[in-house]
Amino acid sequence: MVPFTPADLPGCTGALLDALTADPGLLRLTQWKALERPGASHLEREAHVTKAAEIAAVHGVGVEAGMDTLMLVVVAAQAWATTAPEIRNPDGADEAARLVRHRAAMTKAVQAAIDATSRESAPPSSTPPVSPGAPRSR
Helix, strand or coil: CCCCCHHHHHHHHHHHHHHHHHCHHHHHHHHHHHHHCCCCCHHHHHHHHHHHHHHHHHHCCCHHHHHHHHHHHHHHHHHHHHCCHHHHCCCCCCHHHHHHHHHHHHHHHHHHHHHHHHHHHCCCCCCCCCCCCCCCCC
16 A cells, blocks of 8 residues: 655655556545445544644644644545546546646645645744835844
């Protein structure tokens, strides 16, 4: 399966997309599980909380922000497989080339989300913010 790399979540997300694209039955299996048992087992919860804590430690955010990031990674990686080809490829472009462009956009979006979460969770600066166009003191 795909190794979990909290220090490289865009790469991890791309690898998960690759795995789901290579084996569509894998996503169908997880969706079937959700239909049969919508709740999480103790082991599933523990695995997800552990991953969220690892993300939090690496990116300097709280565990809740780590969980938000983990959920984003999982959903982003699943988006291609859960969207009909006629919708995910509206121009009818070459499917393989379209997947490459989607993967690049997805990994950039995951990095942007990580950057935004890290900024929001950062401790306040001791320097007051400067409004745009205001002269800076020297």
